[in-house]
Amino acid sequence: MEALIPFTTSGSLVDLVDKKVLVILRDGRKIIGVFRSYDQFANFLMESVVERLYHKMEYADRDIGILLVRGENVVAVGEIDLIAEDLIPLREISVENIMTRITEDNTKRDKDQIIKENVLREYGFVSEGREGDAY
Amino acid sequence: MLFFSFFKTLTDQVITVELKNDLCITGTLKSVDQFLNIRLDGITVEDPERHPHMMAVKNCFIRGSVVRYVRMGARSVDTTLLEDATRRGEFMVRVLKGLRVD
Amino acid sequence: MLPLTLLNAAQGKPMLVELKNGVTFNGHLVECDNFMNVTLREVYQTSADGERFWKMKEVFIKGNIIKYFRIADAILDSAFEQQEKNRAAAKTRGQSARGGRGGPAQRGARGGPPARGTPSGRGRGTGPPGRARGRGQ
Numbered sequence: 450m451e452a453l454i455p456f457t458t459s460g461s462l463v464d465l466v467d468k469k470v471l472v473i474l475r476d477g478r479k480i481i482g483v484f485r486s487y488d489q490f491a492n493f494l495m496e497s498v499v500e501r502l503y504h505k506m507e508y509a510d511r512d513i514g515i516l517l518v519r520g521e522n523v524v525a526v527g528e529i530d531l532i533a534e535d536l537i538p539l540r541e542i543s544v545e546n547i548m549t550r551i552t553e554d555n556t557k558r559d560k561d562q563i564i565k566e567n568v569l570r571e572y573g574f575v576s577e578g579r580e581g582d583a584y
Numbered sequence: 585m586l587f588f589s590f591f592k593t594l595t596d597q598v599i600t601v602e603l604k605n606d607l608c609i610t611g612t613l614k615s616v617d618q619f620l621n622i623r624l625d626g627i628t629v630e631d632p633e634r635h636p637h638m639m640a641v642k643n644c645f646i647r648g649s650v651v652r653y654v655r656m657g658a659r660s661v662d663t664t665l666l667e668d669a670t671r672r673g674e675f676m677v678r679v680l681k682g683l684r685v686d
Numbered sequence: 687m688l689p690l691t692l693l694n695a696a697q698g699k700p701m702l703v704e705l706k707n708g709v710t711f712n713g714h715l716v717e718c719d720n721f722m723n724v725t726l727r728e729v730y731q732t733s734a735d736g737e738r739f740w741k742m743k744e745v746f747i748k749g750n751i752i753k754y755f756r757i758a759d760a761i762l763d764s765a766f767e768q769q770e771k772n773r774a775a776a777k778t779r780g781q782s783a784r785g786g787r788g789g790p791a792q793r794g795a796r797g798g799p800p801a802r803g804t805p806s807g808r809g810r811g812t813g814p815p816g817r818a819r820g821r822g823q
Binding site: 456 | 645
């Protein structure tokens with residue numbers, strides 16, 4: 450007979466402890482690390498953390514160390530399957546390379562965004578700007 | 585509280601959670617809490633090329649505040665029961681407030 | 687160990703705080719509370735785009751605007767050691783209070799529970815279920 454895990458935030462998170470997880474933050478960042486602890490607000494403590502930057506089929510890792518994340522900034526936490534991780538078709542490249550590609554994409558996207566915003570403003574739509582969510 | 589109870593009845597069903605950033609995750613509902621945070625097992629992502637980071641993730645915890653929709657099979661839901669519960673809830677609220685009860 | 691426990695143990699240590707808007711503060715933690723409000727001393731503030739910098743003696747940051755804290759590995763280790771020391775101190779205090787009668791036998795009988803019963807033992811993520819109502823207030 451399976452133990453009845455209570456329907457609480459703790460119940461949902463307890464089996465993720467000491468596992469390698471991917472955390473998606475509201476600003477769009479993807480953080481990978483060992484999930485060490487949490488509290489009733491879903492604040493997280495993570496160890497051996499890297500920020501993984503993705504661009505199409507490539508990625509780069511940036512070392513962060515220990516991270517204490519405030520719960521409200523989290524979108525989702527996923528347990529990384531260590532076997533599946535070795536099978537993913539993504540290629541690792543250096544941080545500098547990926548940053549150049551990402552900034553190229555961003556400048557292009559920002560130009561398009563400005564044009565879009567100007568048109569939408571005529572109709573009364575206002576954008577949130579930097580304070581909005583970017584995930 | 586009503587939808588918390590509703591989701592509790594949905595555990596072990598396959599559902600699709602659509603996030604506010606358009607990411608759609610399909611999986612088995614394992615757990616839910618009072619904030620409607622969702623725990624899904626055995627997940628697949630609808631458009632994996634757009635979200636390559638989810639490739640090696642098999643189960644996840646999703647914060648309730650980032651969910652746009654939760655999609656489920658019609659057979660999983662007894663809408664009559666839900667309607668009754670809703671009306672009962674509204675009834676009690678009005679009684680407690682001393683309002684006219686229709 | 688609980689996230690806020692680590693923060694409390696990190697008083698006096700240097701850390702980086704990033705806010706929701708991307709502004710970062712590098713400084714030494716003076717104080718923190720349960721709302722995650724913090725005061726830092728000898729602070730270097732960097733704007734979100736990394737272009738502008740400020741230096742200030744002291745800053746108070748309201749908890750609800752924080753995105754995350756970056757803390758050095760050494761600080762986690764020293765916080766753990768502190769916890770172990772406190773646990774050991776509590777144990778010896780408890781034993782001496784019992785008058786040292788049959789020490790080993792008693793410890794044996796209580797061998798299971800203390801690991802879970804001590805406050806620091808809750809750090810393994812067994813957060814209090816049902817106390818989550820604190821968030822709403």
